Amino acid sequence: MPRLDRRRLFQVSALAASGAALGVAANLPAPRIARAETYKEPRPRAFRLSLAAYSFRDALPNAQQPGVKKPRAGTMSLEDFIRYCGELGLAGTELTSYYFPAEITREYLLGLKQLAFRQGLSISGTAIANDFCLPAGPERSAQMEYTKRWIDYAETMGAPVIRVFSGKALPGKTPDETAANVETAHRLAVEGFEEACDYAGKHGVFLALENHGGLTTEAEGLLRLARDVKSPWFGVNLDSGNFASDDPYRDLAKIAPHAINVQIKMTVHRPGAKPEATDLKRLAQILRTCNYRGFVVLEYEEKEDPRETVPRIIDEMKEVFG
Numbered sequence: 238m239p240r241l242d243r244r245r246l247f248q249v250s251a252l253a254a255s256g257a258a259l260g261v262a263a264n265l266p267a268p269r270i271a272r273a274e275t276y277k278e279p280r281p282r283a284f285r286l287s288l289a290a291y292s293f294r295d296a297l298p299n300a301q302q303p304g305v306k307k308p309r310a311g312t313m314s315l316e317d318f319i320r321y322c323g324e325l326g327l328a329g330t331e332l333t334s335y336y337f338p339a340e341i342t343r344e345y346l347l348g349l350k351q352l353a354f355r356q357g358l359s360i361s362g363t364a365i366a367n368d369f370c371l372p373a374g375p376e377r378s379a380q381m382e383y384t385k386r387w388i389d390y391a392e393t394m395g396a397p398v399i400r401v402f403s404g405k406a407l408p409g410k411t412p413d414e415t416a417a418n419v420e421t422a423h424r425l426a427v428e429g430f431e432e433a434c435d436y437a438g439k440h441g442v443f444l445a446l447e448n449h450g451g452l453t454t455e456a457e458g459l460l461r462l463a464r465d466v467k468s469p470w471f472g473v474n475l476d477s478g479n480f481a482s483d484d485p486y487r488d489l490a491k492i493a494p495h496a497i498n499v500q501i502k503m504t505v506h507r508p509g510a511k512p513e514a515t516d517l518k519r520l521a522q523i524l525r526t527c528n529y530r531g532f533v534v535l536e537y538e539e540k541e542d543p544r545e546t547v548p549r550i551i552d553e554m555k556e557v558f559g
Contacts, residue, residue, distance in 0.1 A: 283558070283559050284521075284524065284529075284532070284533045284558040285329060285359075285361070285531075285532050285533070286327050286328055286329070286532070286533055286534075286535070286551065286554055286555065286558060286559075287322070287327055287328060287329030287330060287331050287359075287361040287362075287532045287533070287534040287535070288321075288322050288325065288327055288330060288331065288534065288535050288537075288547065288551070289333060289364070289500060289534050289535065289536040289537075290315065290318050290330075290331060290332050290333040290336050291331075291333045291335070291364070291536050291537075291538075292535065292536060292537035292538075292543050292547060293313055293318055293321075293543055294333075294335070294336075296311055296312050296313035297311045297313050297315065297318065297335075297336035298310055298311035298336060298338070299311070299335050299336060300336075300337070300338055301334050301335050301336065301337045301338075301339070301341075302335035302336075302366075303335075303366045308339065311336070315332060315336055315337065315349060316348075316349070316352055318330065318332075319349065319352050319353050319356055319358065320352075320356060322356065322358055323356030323357060323358055325547075325548060325551050326551075326555075327358065327551065328358065328359060328532070329358055329360065329362075329532050329534070330353055330356075330358045330359075330360055330361065331360075331361050331362050331363065331364065331532075331536075332349065332360060332362075332363050332394070332396070333363065333364045334363055334365045334366075334387055334390075335364075335366075341390060343393055346390055346393040347393065347394075349394055350393070350394045350395050359395075359532075360394050360395055360396045361397075361398075361498075361532040361534060362391075362396050362397065362398040362399060362400060362445070362498055362532070362534070363387065363390070363391055363394070363396050363398075363399050363400070364400035364401075365383070365384065365387050365399060365400070365401060367380050367383060367384050367401050367402055367404070368380055368402065368403075368404035368405075369381075369403060369425060369426045369428075369429030369430060369433075370403065370404030370405055370406060370422040370426050370429075370451065370452065371404065371425065372425065377429070380429070381429065381432065381433065384399075384401070384433045384444075385433065385436050387399055388433070388437045388440050388442050389440065391440075391442045392440040392441060392442055396442070397441075397442065398442065398443040398444070398445050398472075398474075398497060398498050398531075399437075399442060399444055399445065400445050400474045400498060400500070401430075401433075401444050401445065401446055401447070401474075402446070402447060402450075402451065402453075403422075403426045403449075403451050403452040403453050403459075403462060404422065404425075404426060404451050404452065405422065405450065405451030405452065406418040406419045406421070406422035406423075406451070406452065407421075407422070419452070422451075422452055423452060423458075423461065423462070423465070426452060426462060427462065427465045427466055430444065430446070430462070430466045430468070430471060431466055431467060431468055434466065434468035434470045434471045438468065438469070438470040442470070443470050443471070443472060443497050443498075444470060444472075445473060445496075445497050445498040446459065446462060446463065446471070446472070446473055446474060447473075447474040447476050447479070447500075448473070448474075448475070448476055448479045448480060448488075448492060449476065449479055450479075455480075455482070455488070456480065456482075456488040456491045456492055459473065459492055460491065460492060460495070463492075463495045472495055472497030472498070473492050473495040473496045473497065473498075474496070474497070474498045474499070474500060475489060475492055475493055475496040475498070475499045476500045476502065476536070477489060477499070477500065477501050477502050477505065477515055477520055478501075478502025478503070478504055478505055478506065478515070478536075478538070479502075481506040481507065481508055483507055483508065484507075485505045485506065485507065486505070486516070486519055486520075486523065489520070489523060490523045490526075490527075493523050493524060493526075493529065494527040496524075496527070496529055496531065498531050498532060498534065499524065499529065499531060499532065499533045500534045500536040501515065501517070501533060501534065501535050501536065502515060502536055502537075502538055503515050503537065503538070503539055503550065504539075517553065517557040517558070518557055521557050521558050533558050535547065535550060535551065535554060537550065
C-alpha cells in the first residue's frame with residue numbers, strides 16, 4: 238500500500254470524520270431552536286466628556302491669548318489643569334491655545350501628552366482665535382501661518398481637532414454694500430479654510446468651525462460655510478450658548494449633524510430675555526438624534542468659582558450624557 242504524505246493523510250482523515258459525523262447526525266432528531274428573547278432597546282449612547290481650559294481662564298497664564306499686552310503668570314498651570322481633569326474622572330481635557338507658554342517647544346507638548354495619558358485622559362482638542370475673512374496681504378498670511386503652526390502642535394499632542402473661528406465681514410453703509418461685504422468675507426473664509434484643511438488633513442487634524450459671531454452669528458451663515466468648504470477634515474464646533482435667537486435649540490439642531498466637537502455652556506440666550514439655564518437633556522437628545530460621535534466639552538463661563546461649581550456640573554453631565 239502506498240504511503241500517504243502528511244497533507245493527503247490530513248485530507249482523508251478530515252473526510253472520514255465529517256462522514257462519520259453526518260452518519261450520526263442522520264439518526265438524531267432535529268435540534269430544538271430556543272425561543273428568541275424579547276428584543277431590548279439599546280441603551281442611549283454614552284458620550285465622552287471633557288473640560289475646556291477656558292473654564293479656568295482667570296487662573297491660567299495667558300501668554301498666547303490674542304490682544305494681551307501684559308501676560309499674567311497665573312495661579313494654575315496647564316499641567317495643574319490636566320491633573321484636575323483626571324481628578325474629575327473625565328475622558329478628555331481640552332487645552333485652549335491661549336494658556337500655553339510664550340515659547341512652545343516639542344518637548345513641552347510631548348510632556349503634556351505624556352501627563353494626560355498617565356491621568357487616563359485624551360487631549361480632546363485645542364482652540365485658537367483666527368480670522369480668515371481678511372483680504373490677501375501680510376495679516377492674512379500671518380493668520381494662516383498661525384493656524385498651520387497650531388495644526389503642527391495639535392498633531393504633536395495627539396489632539397484630533399482644533400476649534401476655529403471664521404472672522405467677520407466689513408461693515409457697510411448701505412444694505413447692498415453690507416450684503417456685498419458678507420459675500421466677499423464668505424469667499425475669503427472658504428478659501429482660507431480649504432487651504433488650512435488641506436494642510437490639516439496631511440497631519441491628521443480636523444478643523445471645527447464654531448458658531449461664534451461674524452459669519453456664524455446665525456445658523457444659516459455657519460451652514461453655508463459647512464457646505465461650501467470642500468474638505469473631509471472640516472466640520473462644526475457646536476457651542477450650545479452662542480446662538481441668540483427666539484429658539485436656540487432649533488438652531489443647534491440645524492448645525493448638530495455637522496458637528497465634530499461640542500462645547501456646552503450653562504446658559505442659552507434669547508433676544509430681550511434673561512439668560513436661561515441650559516436644558517442638558519434636550520441637548521443630549523439633539524446629539525443622539527444626529528448620531529454624534531465626538532467629545533462633549535464643558536466650557537464654563539459663569540461668575541461663580543469654577544473649582545466650586547464645575548465638579549457639580551460634571552456630575553450632572555455624567556448623568557445626562559453618560
